[in-house]
Amino acid sequence: MSSVIVVAPIIIANWPAIAAAVAAGVGTLGFSVINTAELQSAMSENVTREEIEVENSEILDSAAGTGEQMVVEKDGIKATFTRDARGALKICMEGKGKSKTELRQMGEALMGRVTQQYAYHRVVTELKQRNMTIVEEGMTETESVKIRIRNW
């Protein structure tokens, strides 16, 4: 082994790229994307809400009319991904019978998976651009994605 560097990704992308990472990431935790009509029925009173701002993120301006919001749901727990006023990514978690702490934990877990998908996509795109061939790729027991590249 020669060197080991640990990197905390900063999400900088336009909304379509963020949306793709959200869709892929939340799916690994059993959440699925819902449309606006379903959103109305999913919304109800007496729900607990918790907002999480993702500090290490910047959503770049993209084409007008892309509707920079995405709603995902699982077992009555709803997570809304949006672009806040500063241009950072924000998640609003909502759920009946859940504490703010529980919702925050779920939101952070979702954000982790979204970041994982974002980083995976960036890495794989970069490897392709450098003509670096992946010789092994897989999921570990701890749900990490592992990629191995040899003699490029």
Next chain:
Amino acid sequence: MAQEELEIEIDKFGKVTVKTIGIKGPRCLEVAESFVQLLGQEESRELTNEYYEAEQQVRSHIDIKRKY
């Protein structure tokens, strides 16, 4: 030529670990650092024996030349 490998692990929180294997000298850092620039902020780094190996070889070579 020694087998040169790059191992990238992305954990479920999105944290990325880039390991270079079999790359001697500062070039191993150049490869790993390029992924820091691509992704975000470096949190930690660890250099192991192979990083220093090539530098030591260069120093030995210079010492030999000076003797003659």
